[in-house]
Amino acid sequence: MAPRCLFFSLIFIALFLSALARNTKEKCVYTFYVKTGSVLKGGTDAIISVTISDANGQSVEIADLESWGLMEKNHDYFERDNVDIFSGRGPCIEAPLCRLNLTSDGSGAHHGWFCDYLEVTSTGPHRSCSQTAFYVDQWLATDAPPFQLTTILDGCDDWIKGHEASRHTSRGKLVVSGSKGSASL
Structure with a gap:
């Protein structure tokens, strides 16, 4: 009887570990809508990188957002008053995505860039869709x-505490505001 119990215990442990390993390899799809401002010289030729994070500190980093671009061939990304769309796969992190690090490398003939907002949607296997708008x-x-x-x-801190500066709205979107001070949609 003991060898049979040991056998089933080993099978259970093996199945548990394989399920655990499979979950760490899951990839989620991240789609970004990025709006460049309408101000004069608001567009850029610089390389733009993005890191999005959850409240647990897990993050997804895209070193060159343009490499995820979905616009037509030879499209000039991050130009004045345009909305550009990017999508790619990365490790799954928890919703909501509540922290944004947006960086320009300052390169190119037009290095300065005015970003109005960045909206990110994420989804993955056995996960609901999450949407966050960052008003830069x-x-x-x-x-x-x-x-x-x-x-x-x-x-993230405001989300955890349930404060007004970042919240889910009636449309289910987390809103994080930068220089405007408060969030609303």
């Missing part, structure tokens, strides 16, 4: 205020 509303430039090539919008 600032320059990523060394020659325009706030004279930085990186901005970080973090609504």
